[in-house]
Amino acid sequence: MAQQQMNGARRAPLNRDRVLRAAVELADHTGVDSVSMRNLAQELGVVPMALYKHVANKEELFDGMVDIVVGEIDPPVGGTEWKPAIRQRILSARRALLRHPWASRVIESRPRPTLVVLDYLNSVVGMFRAGGFSVDLTHHVMHALGSRVWGFTQDLFPASPLPADPQLQAAMFRELAGRYPHIAEITMSAAHDEGSVVGQGCDDQSEFEFALDLLLDGFDTLHRQGWTSRSN
Amino acid sequence: MAQQQMNGARRAPLNRDRVLRAAVELADHTGVDSVSMRNLAQELGVVPMALYKHVANKEELFDGMVDIVVGEIDPPVGGTEWKPAIRQRILSARRALLRHPWASRVIESRPRPTLVVLDYLNSVVGMFRAGGFSVDLTHHVMHALGSRVWGFTQDLFPASPLPADPQLQAAMFRELAGRYPHIAEITMSAAHDEGSVVGQGCDDQSEFEFALDLLLDGFDTLHRQGWTSRSN
């Protein structure tokens, strides 16, 4: 009670923005699973119910957290072709997402896009249109990008840390190679870097850019060919 | 207590498979969020703690549910080129996922792949290798496919049902067009089908195949060119 008043006097009064920023910070530091209304309230030195003044419920809290991350994506660069412009924008989105490792999962979990999310998507669509893409092709191309517009893709092999014991490590590799020879093979090919058992040891950033450029080049070809969904 | 015994007499004794199938069925019917250990136990006519005999915890329950869905994916078709073979396999995975709408979200949420998941991925990798792809290119190509190997992609505009009132509907379209002209444009182009405000009205299946074929064609081109990660 005495502490409550001290905090009340020291801190700025609660508002929606402070609530959302505290939630982002909490998720950054301790993981999104520990973002509960109760934990967040404690972090802010208030009673849980005080949060409901500023966000209607937990869903709205998550929406607000997404908006903060999406707000960190750089605006489009001007004076260049559609391809490098879109490439840079998506890589900027990727940097924002990488600063907040929980964000991709939360973005995927939202049942409806927020206004801020729609703003970003609208602007990416506009970049294709400005590059001369037809409405038809732009529509398909946005679907093909999927979550890659956010700069992330689902890791098929999440990074799992290698066991410290090198003998145990070797045993794991042997078991993997025995059961899953094809996975072992592509894993080994990239495993000069250290990192983890599977799928790490490769550079996530360059894998992302490989796939992004493959898609953008494909879009380019279709665009130049005057592709339409009816002609297909 | 009397009912408990009746159930015990009537039903087959609980085992891991029955637990997992009941969980899948419950998720299919009432949504994955309603799959709690308590609800599932009630569905099976047992006390919650009885489940812990057959699954270590809820994480293992989810893993088992994923395994059931992945088990529904058809085996590879033989006697054909890598491209149609992989295409058919992925479209079979898509059909399995569409039968269980919760499955894509659960697959994405798993921190580690199960043995069944590794079996499927290993076999897809093997199909590229059998098609003559280098280890290097196969590795990159699997990253580029990402969650598309499962036959799904993140919907950027989740389907939201249109309001019944046509006047309200028109108002929503007008607001969308005013704020997000580019999104409105690509939405309208596909909105001859009815369905929802944004992004629906287009055929998800053909959008999926568009993106899949774009990627497979891109892979094909790189393969024929003898692409390597060093030559890039």
Added chain:
DNA sequence: ACCTGAACACCGTTCAAGT
């Protein structure tokens, strides 16, 4: 050896009582 009720430590959110 197996089963299970009670309990623990959490949730998000409602609601009524207090100021």
Added chain:
DNA sequence: ACCTGAACACCGTTCAAGT
């Protein structure tokens, strides 16, 4: 009018007591 503690209806999981 505003604030907030208690309460409600849930969780997953532990544990000890019962058979």
